[in-house]
Amino acid sequence: MQISTTARHCELTPEVRAMAQERLERCTRFAPDIHEARLIVTAEKFRHTAEVTLRLNHHELVSRDESPEVRQAIDRAIDGLEEQLRRFKERRLERRREAPDRGAPASEADEESIED
Numbered sequence: 001m002q003i004s005t006t007a008r009h010c011e012l013t014p015e016v017r018a019m020a021q022e023r024l025e026r027c028t029r030f031a032p033d034i035h036e037a038r039l040i041v042t043a044e045k046f047r048h049t050a051e052v053t054l055r056l057n058h059h060e061l062v063s064r065d066e067s068p069e070v071r072q073a074i075d076r077a078i079d080g081l082e083e084q085l086r087r088f089k090e091r092r093l094e095r096r097r098e099a100p101d102r103g104a105p106a107s108e109a110d111e112e113s114i115e116d
Contacts, residue, residue: 001028003037010043016070023078030085033057041070050077
């Protein structure tokens with residue numbers, strides 16, 4: 001996974017960048033097909049806005065959050081993204097569970113008609 005960080009109108013310390021990269025790398029446990037992660041931090045007067053975008057196979061997930069503290073904005077944005085990933089993973093698993101088994105009959109009535 002390729003991670004890019006951008007800071008607009010502010011500077012990100014190496015500790016904040018490392019923390020953000022570590023949190024984003026942990027997102028692969030929900031979806032191993034993440035290709036790219038982008039973090040954009042913007043400062044406007046007293047507030048910092050963090051926007052995180054993940055690109056997966058055929059999907060793109062985005063989360064934004066604002067806070068007076070840079071770390072808090074990044075944490076909350078990544079928390080929101082992890083929640084989206086959890087729901088996305090659950091939908092994928094549900095779809096896989098609901099897929100009909102093509103080799104087996106659909107019900108017991110079908111089995112009886114096949115045997116006759």
